[in-house]
Amino acid sequence: MSTITSTALQTSYPPLLPNSFNANQPKTIRLYPLSNYTFGTKETQPEEDPSVLARLKRLEEHYVExxxxxxxxxxxxxxxxxxxxxxxxxxxxxxxxxPGDYLKPEDDEVEGFKMRLNERLAPVGSQFSGEGVNEEWEIGDTLAQWWRPNFETFMYPFIPAHVTRPKECKKLYFIQLPRQSKSP
Structure with missing residues (x-):
């Protein structure tokens, strides 16, 4: 007959207790049905650039200025x-x-983004003139950030170590939609 003995490991450090269930939980994201929103069409907007090379040339001109x-x-x-x-x-x-676009150089990031959303998503026939920004846009967390290190099509989720002056920074934000779109 053999005897089994157990030895407990001892440490001078106190035990690490996990955070409570409610600690560090993500915010609630409410998704509403597609049928809660109205969709329309706007006048066709001409392409700013006839080619990718022309778009990159315009980016270069913007960077210089x-x-x-x-x-x-x-x-x-x-x-x-x-x-x-x-x-x-x-x-x-x-x-x-x-939805979104380039910000004007003098614009605050969030307020400028709200103005661009209004320009792109305001109902047809609304008199959006750049004033009276829709304060109801709930701009949430930054979900991604991309960097264009040179005047090329490639964007990266980081700034390469050899790049000291990136040419563009693109941010993707989560936007909490309202329960339903307002009637015109």
Whole structure:
């Protein structure tokens, strides 16, 4: 017959207790049904640049005059049949993009972004003139940040070590949608 003995490990450090269940939990994100919102079309806006090279040339001209370009885009989420959907803009029946745009050099980031959202998403026939920014846009957390180190198409989620003056910074923000769109 053998005897089993147990030895407890002892340490001078107190035990690490996990945080409570409610500690460091993410904020609640409410997703509302797609049917709560109205959608429309706007006049076709001509492409600013006929080619990618022309767009990069315009970026270079902007950089010389104003420095690094700042771009903000929004992630707006709703649900259809309990499946999440990200709302995007359809451009010329060719491709889709997130709502947002370049900021003016003098604009505050969040307030300038709200103005760009109003320009892009305001209902047709509204008299948005750049004043009276829709304070109801709930600009949330930054979900991604991309850097354009040179006048090229490539963007990275970091600034490469050899780059001291990036040409563009693009931020993607989560935007909490209201329960439903307002009637015109």
């Amino acid at each position: 104003h420095g690094m370009r700042r771009t903000c885009e929004g992630i707006l989420v709703c649900h259809e049949h309990n499946h999440p959907h990200i709302l995007m803009l359809q451009i010329a029946n060719a491709f889709f993009k997130l």
